[in-house]
Amino acid sequence: MAAVLALAAGVVLGLLFPPTVPVLLQPYLPIAVVAALDALFGGIRAKLDGIFDDKQFVVSFVSNVLVAAFIVYLGDQLGVGGQLSTGVVVVLGVRIFGNVAAIRRHLFRA
Amino acid sequence: MSSPPPDDAEVTRPLPRPDASPPPDPETTVALPRPDEPPAASDPQDDPQATRPLPRPEAPAADPSPADSSPADNVADVEPVRPWPHAEEPGHPPADQAGDRTGEKAADDAPAEQAVSRAHDAPVSQAAGPAEHLAAADPAEHPAAADPAEHPAAAKHFERATDTAGDEQPDAKPARPRPSVSIDLLADLFRNPLDPGYEAAARRRAERGEPPAWARRGGRAVRTVALVLVGFLLVVAYQQVVASEPQTTQARDDLAKEVADRRAEADGLAKDAERLRGDVNRRRDEALAADPELARLRDLEARAGLTRMTGDGAMVKLSPAAAKRDPVTGQTAEEDPGRVLDRDLQEIVNALWQLHAEAIAINGQRLTATSTIRSAGGAILVDFRPVTPPYEVSAIGPDDLDKKMSSSATGRKFQRFASLYGMQFEVRAREGLVLPAGADPGLRYATPPPQPSPSAPVSPSTSPSGGR
Incomplete structure (x- = not known):
């Protein structure tokens, strides 16, 4: 419950104080969101599995976002552009999908 | 999974x-x-x-x-x-x-x-x-x-x-x-x-x-902060997307609007020009009422495409075949022989001229002696204005223009194209065709060449040598 409230608080915060994202950081935002979603769903699933761990969640969130951003940056620098980010999206997408499937099985037993 | x-x-x-x-x-x-x-x-x-x-x-x-x-x-x-x-x-x-x-x-x-x-x-x-x-x-x-x-x-x-x-x-x-x-x-x-x-x-x-209670409390606090950050990130990213979307579509819309505006402006000016030209013609007609040259002048004007013309003639309708789609990929084929090319229109127009058509318009765009028909990308431009299929070439000319057109080499060729590639080609007689005036070619003035010496006689060509 507290987690949902915290999430909602973050949303409200973002709505109340919409920050101006520096142009330099803009390309990293979408991939950071995907990484954050991966951490989020991983956390939810771990919670449902009963093995949730605060440290693990925070570390996975921070590292996911940073690594995803770094890969996008690397792709830009290497000139392969979106292809590296495609890799990130695929990997994270697969994980999100798997975790959501597990959550679904928890919740609906189907 | x-x-x-x-x-x-x-x-x-x-x-x-x-x-x-x-x-x-x-x-x-x-x-x-x-x-x-x-x-x-x-x-x-x-x-x-x-x-x-x-x-x-x-x-x-x-x-x-x-x-x-x-x-x-x-x-x-x-x-x-x-x-x-x-x-x-x-x-x-x-x-x-x-x-x-x-x-x-x-x-x-x-x-x-x-x-x-x-x-x-x-x-x-x-x-x-x-x-x-x-x-x-x-x-x-x-x-x-x-x-x-x-x-x-x-x-x-x-x-x-x-x-x-x-x-x-x-x-x-x-x-x-x-x-x-x-x-x-x-x-x-x-x-x-x-x-x-x-x-x-x-x-x-x-x-x-x-773990001890303090560690658990700390963990919970850090987790809460992380969750707040996640929510914040989601909103920021969403707003970013929403904010950046108008930028891309707005630029397009602006450009499209500008094109439409300019086109309307040009149309308005063309209408103005036509009205003024009509004015001039009327005054001239009044002035030359008794002059036998007037009839000849009018005839020439009509042939040059400078006045609106009404009359009987033929209309050639040409439209491309439906683009072939690959049944598997749904992509249109690169090679599309059923497409109407600028060359096709040129050929039809030239054939009509050859059959003594007096005035021709493509999709309501009057052709003059200096008109161009060309393609730019996939579009066909007549006098730099795009025309879209179906292409209707209206021609005022002799009574049997349609029959002659159908039996001409060009007509037969396009009939064969139609049966081979699925293009649509038809020639019909039309009565009471109204063709608008063509674009004003603009007056060109001769200018004296730079004088090598002041002693040279003044050229008489400084006066306007009118385009009309």
Whole structure:
């Protein structure tokens, strides 16, 4: 419950104080969101599995976002552009999908 | 998400040693090594989790949730670490069903089992995916690992595992090797979407007991901050997308609007010009009312496309064939012989001129002696204004213009095109065609060449030599 409230608080915060994202950081935002979603769903699933761990969640969130951003940056620098980010999206997408499937099985037993 | 077919996994992975015995049948290999026999453990260096001691069944339950909910779903995804007591049961269920099955079992079966599955979810997975597990951890791949002397760590781990298992369940089997690290990365990703860190943390907790209260409070605070950040990030990204979308579409809309505005402006100016021209013509007609030259002037004007013309004639209608689509990809073919090209229109127009047409317009755009018909990209431009299919070439001319056109070489050629490529081509007689005036060619003034010497006589060509 507290987690949902915290999430909602973050949303409200973002709505109340919409920050101006520096142009330099803009390309990293979408991939950071995907990484954050991966951490989020991983956390939810771990919670449902009963093995949730605060440290693990925070570390996975921070590292996911940073690594995803770094890969996008690397792709830009290497000139392969979106292809590296495609890799990130695929990997994270697969994980999100798997975790959501597990959550679904928890919740609906189907 | 669940187990890939074991057959595939076996086929794609080459056996390390050609002389190694073929992988045994999954059903038979489920009979695990006896407790007094070392397990075929994978290299501890490769796989730190394999050496990690397993939680004892009597360890406190890491999760207060009911036993039938937590194991049920792990089954498919958690790495097998330890044998499920009932692993030797024949007919292993597919991963998804196994969840339900184990759930039921936990509910109505021995309480010892419940304790095991509560203490840690990992054991349950053995029941779920023995088939895939076997496929992955082919014993032939670790022939050396079977020797405890070579891998003391593995042997030690085995001892611990058997200790715990032996205490509670006499029929329990020692730890199975974890799937080889060489396993396909993607397959691993599909099987274990959950960060293994959670499992490790839960195991640590089970070992050392719950962390102190301050640590838990701190953890909760940090978690809350992270969640707030996640929510914040989501909103920011959403707003960013919403904000950046208008930029892209707005630029397009602005450009389209500008084009439309300018076009309307040009149309208005053209109408103005036409009105003024009509004015001029009327005044001229008044002035030259008695002059026999007037009729000739009008005739010439009509032929030059400078006045609106009404009359009978023919209309040639030409439209492209429907673009062929590839039935599989849905893409239009690169080569499209049924397309109408600028060349086609040029040919038709020239044929009409040749048949003594007096005035021609394409889609209401009057052609003059200086008109151009060309293509730019996929569009056809007549006097730099785009025309779109169906192309209607109206011509005022002799009465039998349509018949002559149909029987001309060009007409026959296009009829053949129509039957071959599915273009539409028809020639019809039309009465009362109204063709607008063509674009004003603009007056050109001659200018004197730079005078080499002031003594040269003044050229008479400084006066306007009108375009009309």
